Amino acid sequence: MSTTDHVLSVRNISKSFGAIHAVRDVSFDVEKGEVLGLIGPNGSGKSTLFNCILGQLTPNSGEVFVDGKSVAGKSAYQLSRLGVGRTFQQLSVFPQMTVIDNIIMAGQEHRGSMVSRLFGKPDAGLTEAADQLIEFFRLGHLRDQMAGSLSYGQQKLLDAAMAFMAGPGLVLLDEPAGGVNLTMLEYLKERLQTYNREHDSTFVVIEHNMEFVMSLCTRIIVLAEGQIIAEGTPDEIRNNQQVIDAYLGG
Template sequence: MNAATANGGNIIEVHGVSKSYGGVQANTDISINVPYGKITGLIGPNGSGKTTLFNSIVGYHPIDEGSIQFEGREISKLRVPQIARLGMLRTFQQTRIYSKMSCMDNMQISVSQRNRPMTDMFKARDKGAIVERAEQLLEFVGLYQKRLLISGDLSFGQQKLLEFAMALMNEPKVLLLDEPTAGINPTLINGLIDRLKRANEEFGVTLFVIEHNMRVIMNLAEQISCLAHGEMLATGTPDELQNDQRVIDAYLGAH
């Protein structure tokens, strides 16, 4: 991994980012690094600015101050589709899929747009390597049996799995997951954690995960950062954070 060593081993480097909505300061002077090939967690109480930070990173809105680098390249001025084509994708807290199309169609249109020649848009659908890859990934998330159904008819949990499979279809270098287990049946959560870990290990996708479920994030991430009131509170291993008095106070509302 040349790129990995070139940038101190970090795929995303956020330096001093601030973002306000009118009078509300959502993020203040946030700095965070996401190392290559690892799973990094982001926690914090409701309204602490986690999703705002995600939105800033993927180019959803301009930031007020600071710099965001992806593989050593400044991306804070780029827009969402450009950043997505570089290889950084996000999934949404409220699952977003193409609800009137079948699962297979959802997968086919999610192929990577990186370095894709324009003539590819006129290639026949339902043919070739794309179909094979789509079926493999649907199998991977356990939706193969449902592949021909209209995706909007799936249950919420299944839609989340489909969105995850669509993201993998895009062959991202890094995937930002906004609460992947929210709204999912607790009995299915273990399977999801397993799949996230396998995506990280087998497909080499770096993961950056917002998660409220402490059990999940402590299991998953190697390094966790905690936000509170739009500011970076602490960063460390799961064990360090669990025993950090400031983090405990933030979650118990001592501020």
């Protein structure tokens, strides 16, 4: 299928760190509105793949297309201007800033350079967008509190909200539920599902929690040692012997 039919197309991406072949010749497509899960044992190359897609790392080879256009060499900031948002595996909230300021800051990151983030005038449009996200993720009661005073789960929720400041187009989430308690996990899942439905936005989600992935995602890709070893519906993946072996054998 042509790359122009897809929100995201990854073609033959490889990335090595010295002798470590972290990602090997990975290709896949993501359709508009899809919630694609990316799973695999620790060290299988999931975060590296995200970083290659999002311009944080330059792949050794391969191409990435967003809405059919090559994004080779584009920075994370340029990508966010195309409506591509992300979260990192590690929390990227600023603990000494309020919840609302963290989200506004994320929006400035998506719109401008470091200089304009630091010295630019606060953008009224960003505040409005940030407040809408605060409301959507039901963080209103924490709006003016320091992010560092929030529980870990609340900070993960804030971190996810920040990724949506790039717009609802395409959001890549790296372990959004990592270390989050069960109640918050269910809540996060419900909010992501609702956002996906209301905005017809597209997600790619890396996550270790199988229940979370299996119930959130419509399709799942499995990486092992940098390569795609399986792809299918949650049911197909659950019953795939190669997948079971990769997890149990790893």
